[in-house]
Amino acid sequence: MSSESSLFSHRWLPALLLAPLMLLIVLFFYVPVFQAFYWSFFLEQPFGGGSEFVGLQNFQRVLSDPEFWGATGRTVVFMLTASSLAVVVPLMLAIAADRKIGMSYPARNILVWPKGIAGASIGVVFAFIFNPFVGLMAPLNSLFPGLWNPGIDGTDAFITLVSAHVWSGIPFNFVILLAGLRSIPPTMYQAAAMDGAGPWRRIFDVQLPLIMPQLFLTFVLEFTESITSVFALIDTITGGGPGGSTTLLVYKIYVDGFRGFDLSGASTQTAILMVFVLLLAACQFFFIGRRINYER
Amino acid sequence: MTAIDLSIRAAAAEIALIGVTKSYDAKNTIIPPIDVTLRPGEFTVVLGPSGCGKSTLLQMIAGLERVSSGKIVIGGREVQDLEPKHRGCAMVFQNYALYPHMTVAENMAYSLKVAGVSKAERAERVGTVAKMLGLADYLTRKPSQLSGGQRQRVAIGRAIIREPGVLLFDEPLSNLDAQLRHDMRVELAELHRRIGATSVFVTHDQVEAMTLADRILILNKGHIEQFDTPKAIYHHPASVFVAKFIGSPPMNILEVEGDGSVLRLADGQVVANYSAKGKFQLGIRPEDIAVNEGGSIKTEIRYREDLGSHEILETKIADQNLRIAMPFGVEIDTTQTLSLSFPQARLHLFDGETGRAIANAFGDAHSAPVKEYQ
Numbered sequence: 001m002s003s004e005s006s007l008f009s010h011r012w013l014p015a016l017l018l019a020p021l022m023l024l025i026v027l028f029f030y031v032p033v034f035q036a037f038y039w040s041f042f043l044e045q046p047f048g049g050g051s052e053f054v055g056l057q058n059f060q061r062v063l064s065d066p067e068f069w070g071a072t073g074r075t076v077v078f079m080l081t082a083s084s085l086a087v088v089v090p091l092m093l094a095i096a097a098d099r100k101i102g103m104s105y106p107a108r109n110i111l112v113w114p115k116g117i118a119g120a121s122i123g124v125v126f127a128f129i130f131n132p133f134v135g136l137m138a139p140l141n142s143l144f145p146g147l148w149n150p151g152i153d154g155t156d157a158f159i160t161l162v163s164a165h166v167w168s169g170i171p172f173n174f175v176i177l178l179a180g181l182r183s184i185p186p187t188m189y190q191a192a193a194m195d196g197a198g199p200w201r202r203i204f205d206v207q208l209p210l211i212m213p214q215l216f217l218t219f220v221l222e223f224t225e226s227i228t229s230v231f232a233l234i235d236t237i238t239g240g241g242p243g244g245s246t247t248l249l250v251y252k253i254y255v256d257g258f259r260g261f262d263l264s265g266a267s268t269q270t271a272i273l274m275v276f277v278l279l280l281a282a283c284q285f286f287f288i289g290r291r292i293n294y295e296r
Numbered sequence: 297m298t299a300i301d302l303s304i305r306a307a308a309a310e311i312a313l314i315g316v317t318k319s320y321d322a323k324n325t326i327i328p329p330i331d332v333t334l335r336p337g338e339f340t341v342v343l344g345p346s347g348c349g350k351s352t353l354l355q356m357i358a359g360l361e362r363v364s365s366g367k368i369v370i371g372g373r374e375v376q377d378l379e380p381k382h383r384g385c386a387m388v389f390q391n392y393a394l395y396p397h398m399t400v401a402e403n404m405a406y407s408l409k410v411a412g413v414s415k416a417e418r419a420e421r422v423g424t425v426a427k428m429l430g431l432a433d434y435l436t437r438k439p440s441q442l443s444g445g446q447r448q449r450v451a452i453g454r455a456i457i458r459e460p461g462v463l464l465f466d467e468p469l470s471n472l473d474a475q476l477r478h479d480m481r482v483e484l485a486e487l488h489r490r491i492g493a494t495s496v497f498v499t500h501d502q503v504e505a506m507t508l509a510d511r512i513l514i515l516n517k518g519h520i521e522q523f524d525t526p527k528a529i530y531h532h533p534a535s536v537f538v539a540k541f542i543g544s545p546p547m548n549i550l551e552v553e554g555d556g557s558v559l560r561l562a563d564g565q566v567v568a569n570y571s572a573k574g575k576f577q578l579g580i581r582p583e584d585i586a587v588n589e590g591g592s593i594k595t596e597i598r599y600r601e602d603l604g605s606h607e608i609l610e611t612k613i614a615d616q617n618l619r620i621a622m623p624f625g626v627e628i629d630t631t632q633t634l635s636l637s638f639p640q641a642r643l644h645l646f647d648g649e650t651g652r653a654i655a656n657a658f659g660d661a662h663s664a665p666v667k668e669y670q
Contacts, residue, residue, distance in 0.1 A: 190360050191393035195407035195454070196381035205406070209397040 033274065039267035047261075058268040068269065070244070071252040074158075075227060078248055082162045082230070083222040086169035087177075087215065093170065094177040095203060108178065115171035119229060123236030126164035130156075130237075150238065154245025157238045161246055164233045165226060173218045180214030181207060212292045220284050224277050249273050308337035308494045309371030309384060309461030311357060316366035316376075318352055318518075326352050327518040329366065339488050339495045341505040343541070344515035350498045351466055353515070357496060358464050359383050371461055381410075386455035387464040391471060392447045394439040394454070401426070401435040404453045411458070425453045428487075445476045452484075456491055463488075465497040469504060481507055502542050506530070514538050532644075536651035539579045539644060545608060545619045547579045547644070561614035565593055567638055570657065575648030582608065582621035584642035587628065591637025597630045609634075 040058050042051040062068050093111055097104045114122070129135050130150055137148040150157040184207065192202045208215070231250045234240055240247035240255065247255070249269065257266030311334040318327040326349045334340045342350045355361040357368060359380035368376040375383045386407075394403050404425060405418040413421075426432045429449040439447055448468060455463055465484075469477045485508055488495055499505060505512045506526045514521040514529065514537070522534040533539035539547040552559040556573050558566045567578060583606075595618065599610040609620040611634065620636070622628060645657035 185391070185393065187389045187391060187393040188395070190355075190358075191387070191389060191395075191454075192406075193360065193380045194358060194385070194387045196410040197406075198379075198381075201410060206395065209395075212397075 036267045036270040036274070039264055040271045042264060044263040044267075054264075058264050059272075062265055062268045062272070067244070067252070068249075071247050071249045074245075074247065075249040078158070078162065078165075078230065079223055079226050082165040082169075083219070083226045085162065085166045086222050086226065087173055087218045089166055090170050090173035090218075091177050091215070094174050094181055095207065097174075097178055098181040111174050112171045114168060117168070119168060119232030120236050122164055122168045123233045126160060126167070126233070127237045130160040130163070150242075152242055154242055157242060157246045160237055161230065161233055164237060165230055168229075168233075169222060169226075173222065176214050176218050177211060180211035184210050216284075216289060216292050220281060220289075223284065224281050227273065227277060307371075307459075307461050308492050310334065310336045310369075311462060311494055311496070312367075312369040313353075313357075314367040314369065316353075316356065316368060317364045318349070318356060318361065319364050325518065327356075330518070330520060332513065332520060332523060334494055334496065336494055337492050339485075339497065339508060339510045340513055341497045341499060341509035341511075342513045342515055343499060343502060343505040345541075346500060348515045349518040350500075350515050354387075354464050354466055354496060354498045357383075357462070358385050358387050360387075383462070384460055385462040385464055386458055386460035387466065388448075388451045388455050388468045390467040392439070392451040394447060394450055396439055399436050399438055400431060400442070400450050403439065403450055404457050407454065407458050421457055422453075425457045428490075429453050444472050445480065448472065448480060452487070456487070456493075459491075460493055463491070463493040463495045465495065465499075467499050468497075470499070470501070477504075484508060502544070506542070514541065532653070533579070534653050536577055536579070536646045539646070539653075543581060545582050545621065547581050548585075548618050549646075550578045550580075550613070550616050550618070551648075552576050552578045561616070563614040565614060567593060568640060568643055568658070570645070576654075577646040577648055577651065578638075579644035579646060580638050580642055582619040583623075584639060585618075585620045586637045586639055587620060587622065587626075588635055589637060591635045593636040593638070595634050595636060597628070597634065600628075600630060 039051075041053060041055060043054045043058070044051045090111075093107075097108045097111065130137060130148075132138065132141050132149040132151065141148050148156055150160045188206055188210070189202060192206050197205055227248075228250050230248055231254065234246055234248060234251045235254075238246040240251050250273065253266045253269045253273065256262045256269065313330050313332050315329045315331060316327065317325070317329050319325040330353070342353060344350045352361055356363050356376075357370075359375070359378060359382075363376045366376070367374055370383055370385070395406065398406065401419075401422050405413075405422050408418045408421060422435065423432070426435055429452060431446065431449055431453060434442060434446060434450075439450065442450065448471075451468065468484075469480055472480060481504060484497075488508075497504070497508060509526055511523060511525055512529050513523045516537050522529055522538045524532075524534075529538060530542055533542065533547070536549055540549060550561065550567070552561055552567060553575055554560075554570050554572050557569065557571065559568045559570045559576060559578060560566055570576075587609075593613060595611040595613050597609050597611055601608040601610075605624055607622040607624075607626075607628075609622060609628070611618045611620060613636075620634075628634070640658050643658055645654045646652060647654060
């Protein structure tokens with residue numbers, strides 16, 4: 001501490017430098033969070049004109065709504081499948097790029113590029129790629145009519161969503177996992193090779209245990225982020241359909257609040273979603289995080 | 297040492313390198329063709345300055361580096377194209393390379409586990425090796441909870457647990473402090489005697505080489521300067537490179553010129569009788585120089601280092617550095633001019649151009665012909 005305070009002898013300068021960021025965080029994160037919790041205990045008029053304290057009535061209403069449970073179920077399924085794939089796919093790519101195989105150097109570069117693309121743009125591109133008539137699956141569709149149509153089949157729409165999410169998650173997770181793999185000393189592999197472990201064995205016995213901190217980080221971030229970041233993809237690819245089959249909680253909140261003008265219901269669901277995410281992260285840290293070996 | 301059951305005992309294998317080369321491209325040849333045979337059970341130390349190719353040589357034997365050409369034969373089997381695990385070698389790494397996520401027992405047993413050895417037998421073998429290395433109390437610890445010396449022991453245990461025919465050491469003691477290095481050296485020598493595997497030990501430390509080796513292989517820019525017993529290398533260095541590399545302080549090398557009857561320094565002083573003409577390099581160990589015994593070579597002391605057991609005097613003759621080692625108890629007046637003589641029997645003569653030793657230059661028993669390496 002002493003060295004830091006000697007670096008910044010001014011009392012107000014650090015505060016001043018932090019102020020813009022703090023202002024943004026408070027304005028766009030803490031205030032809305034507080035408001036959502038506040039509103040979840042009030043009945044808001046859709047067209048303004050005062051609100052009325054209703055206690056836990058909003059929660060009763062939301063929790064007895066089968067559509068809420070449907071959206072929650074889909075959110076959990078999405079979270080499990082999309083997040084897992086969004087870690088496992090970059091993991092495989094990182095393990096491959098870590099080896100001195102052909103093209104691994106350009107691959108390390110190229111695989112990071114999708115980071116620069118906005119979620120909505122990815123959505124538009126994937127809507128096109130998975131279009132049943134002109135997209136990737138079109139030739140299959142002409143062979144087996146009706147095999148693939150995300151516009152009609154809910155499962156197809158869900159798969160499209162998961163694919164787009166996994167693809168958009170590659171750059172960040174790839175970079176984190178590759179960095180973890182690169183930091184394993186080469187003699188560790190040599191030692192394993194001398195011990196008789198082949199390349200596959202080395203992945204499971206040496207590489208994966210040694211990048212546990214990175215794997216854990218990507219999983220925690222993915223699990224919590226997939227729930228909210230999927231909004232842009234749903235909005236551009238499926239619009240929640242067909243038949244609500246891709247209406248995840250975060251999209252339902254938007255639809256309820258801004259299309260159905262059920263501000264209280266949306267706020268309540270937001271509060272529930274936030275608590276869920278917090279609990280999820282806490283559980284991960286509590287049950288898995290403490291067992292991770294950070295020693296090198 | 298108490299008598300311990302010799303249940304870890306290897307069937308030592310002969311290692312033969314036949315025309316082995318290593319190059320990364322046409323310009324960068326790390327190892328020119330090398331031919332050498334290491335006898336079964338022999339402890340060979342590969343000694344050389346950094347970048348001489350000694351680690352590359354070791355890695356090629358281990359199978360961690362491919363040979364560019366040539367053959368490696370271990371125990372009568374050509375292995376240069378085999379995976380490391382099929383070569384019957386085990387290796388101890390410089391930075392130990394222990395698996396940080398495994399306990400000491402798991403680290404040592406890992407190769408057995410990969411080989412499909414049963415759990416019961418693994419535990420038994422780990423027990424034996426741990427007892428041998430004094431690690432029995434640390435089996436459940438992680439490497440991060442061990443001291444440097446203990447980690448080194450685990451690394452050795454991991455290598456010997458499979459009873460390999462060949463044990464490879466890649467500068468295993470260089471991360472330890474001086475005292476520990478000495479203790480580990482003693483332990484390694486003891487261990488080698490008991491296990492009996494053919495051992496190849498790479499180092500740049502001449503003390504390790506002199507104390508551990510049955511034979512020392514001195515490598516310079518990838519080629520073998522000399523391959524012989526420590527004694528022979530010390531007393532009959534095959535080249536100026538070897539002479540300068542072995543001994544502390546190293547051998548003095550003086551540029552001399554022969555006129556057909558004597559060898560003279562650049563300033564005309566006569567240092568020895570010799571019947572050939574031409575340029576030579578004359579070597580004499582610091583401890584072999586006779587001081588103030590009526591010698592004709594005059595010099596002044598420039599600097600003295602008292603090391604307790606002996607003293608090192610730094611002087612110059614004919615503008616060339618000369619170190620003299622004086623035994624304890626000999627009083628020297630540092631202000632006076634020294635008179636030196638070089639006992640003929642203690643001189644080494646090297647070719648002025650190639651730097652190779654000229655055998656029997658002074659025709660006596662001491663300068664016996666230098667044995668060629670096999």
